[in-house]
Amino acid sequence: MVRRLNSAGLCGRLGLGSGGWEVLLWLLVLLSLLAVRGEGQTEVALDEATVRSDAQGNLYVTSGAERRVFVDGLDVTALATTLAAQQAELDRLQVQRAELYRAVSSLLRSSHVLLLGGRMESVAGFNATLVFDGTSWSRGPSMPTARYTPGAAVYRNEVYVAGGYDNANLAATDIFDGVAWRTGPLLSTARHRLALAVYQDRLYAFGGRADLSVVSTMEVYDDDMELWVTTATPMPTARHSQAVCVFDGLLFAIGGKGQPRATLTTVEAFDGRTWLTMPSLLQARQWATAAAYADKLWVMGGYDGARNLVSVEAFTTATGWVAQSPLYVSSLSVSAVVFNHRLLLFGDDVIQVLNGSTWTVLGDMPEPWTDYGLVVFP
Ligand SMILES: *[C@@H]1O[C@H](CO)[C@@H](O)[C@H](O)[C@H]1NC(C)=O
Numbered sequence: 001m002v003r004r005l006n007s008a009g010l011c012g013r014l015g016l017g018s019g020g021w022e023v024l025l026w027l028l029v030l031l032s033l034l035a036v037r038g039e040g041q042t043e044v045a046l047d048e049a050t051v052r053s054d055a056q057g058n059l060y061v062t063s064g065a066e067r068r069v070f071v072d073g074l075d076v077t078a079l080a081t082t083l084a085a086q087q088a089e090l091d092r093l094q095v096q097r098a099e100l101y102r103a104v105s106s107l108l109r110s111s112h113v114l115l116l117g118g119r120m121e122s123v124a125g126f127n128a129t130l131v132f133d134g135t136s137w138s139r140g141p142s143m144p145t146a147r148y149t150p151g152a153a154v155y156r157n158e159v160y161v162a163g164g165y166d167n168a169n170l171a172a173t174d175i176f177d178g179v180a181w182r183t184g185p186l187l188s189t190a191r192h193r194l195a196l197a198v199y200q201d202r203l204y205a206f207g208g209r210a211d212l213s214v215v216s217t218m219e220v221y222d223d224d225m226e227l228w229v230t231t232a233t234p235m236p237t238a239r240h241s242q243a244v245c246v247f248d249g250l251l252f253a254i255g256g257k258g259q260p261r262a263t264l265t266t267v268e269a270f271d272g273r274t275w276l277t278m279p280s281l282l283q284a285r286q287w288a289t290a291a292a293y294a295d296k297l298w299v300m301g302g303y304d305g306a307r308n309l310v311s312v313e314a315f316t317t318a319t320g321w322v323a324q325s326p327l328y329v330s331s332l333s334v335s336a337v338v339f340n341h342r343l344l345l346f347g348d349d350v351i352q353v354l355n356g357s358t359w360t361v362l363g364d365m366p367e368p369w370t371d372y373g374l375v376v377f378p
């Protein structure tokens with residue numbers, strides 16, 4: 001039994017025309033034949049039209065671009081078409097989401113300065129982040145944990161923010177991969193005004209203020225186990241609010257505030273195994289900031305126990321500490337980074353830049369925040 005069915009014929013006869021009964025009758029015969037032949041998929045090619053049944057006895061009739069679906073003899077083509085359209089829309093949205101993800105990622109992966117948390121006068125800590133591209137500021141994704149005076153560093157292409165303060169000393173670690181934040185492990189000791197630094201491909205947290213004491217302990221981040229482990233190498237001097245910097249193959253801890261309450265000139269350096277005593281600063285300072293720039297270790301600003309400092313000093317092994325041109329303006333909070341080959345100093349009100357041997361103002365800070373973390377990322 002061979003019926004010739006072309007696409008025009010199929011379209012016409014599946015309508016309510018006079019020939020409709022003929023086709024319906026034919027379909028019923030075909031269905032019973034398929035039932036006799038048993039379950040599974042069966043395909044019958046009729047000239048240009050294809051009729052396919054599935055194990056449930058549903059019938060698919062395809063002819064050229066025309067496709068009709070019958071379930072229990074009912075034409076559900078419209079429903080099937082709607083479902084297919086929804087699937088296409090879903091696929092389109094998923095492609096869009098992936099593209100957006102890549103765009104955000106590449107935006108943050110071209111080098112930026114990231115300002116992390118902080119506070120405003122007596123207001124508690126923020127979870128906000130700000131992104132500086134060299135000329136303008138924008139908002140970044142918020143951290144899971146609001147905080148000020150945290151430690152912050154970039155380790156294996158991710159931003160780590162640990163410790164800090166928000167009504168209590170914090171142990172929380174938040175990690176940013178360039179797109180989103182996730183929550184990391186807790187520090188062994190909750191602390192604020194601590195230092196976070198990467199040295200010899202290891203992430204260290206050390207110093208700071210805990211609830212009852214100034215801390216000398218050092219913790220190292222175990223990337224495989226994803227936890228912080230206290231090392232057997234505490235700093236010789238317990239301190240918080242120290243400046244830290246890797247320079248000349250050593251990790252420097254500079255100044256800060258010790259116990260009993262004293263602003264320090266003490267400088268110590270970690271070589272991976274032990275702490276060495278280095279030449280003391282010319283000026284006692286806490287809340288100062290340090291950066292390696294033009295083959296020198298620079299220490300800038302801070303607080304001497306009575307006032308904010310504009311003084312700057314720089315160290316090399318050959319010269320020891322040497323006084324440099326002062327900052328253009330002092331600031332309660334200072335954070336220095338080398339960005340696009342320039343030494344920048346972020347404060348509460350302005351960004352200053354070292355131009356030759358002179359500090360000038362590069363631009364305004366977007367918000368009068370203090371006690372934030374600051375990193376260059378990536
Ligand atoms: C950040 O803090 C704001 C205000 O406190 C809050 O509304 C928001 O949910 C926080 N964001 C995250 C990611 O925790």
Ligand SMILES: *[C@@H]1O[C@H](CO)[C@@H](O)[C@H](O)[C@H]1NC(C)=O
Nearest residue numbers: 353355356358359360361362
């Ligand atoms: C740096 O100093 C030079 C010479 O004094 C001056 O022409 C230039 O504008 C300064 N640049 C900035 C960014 O202040």
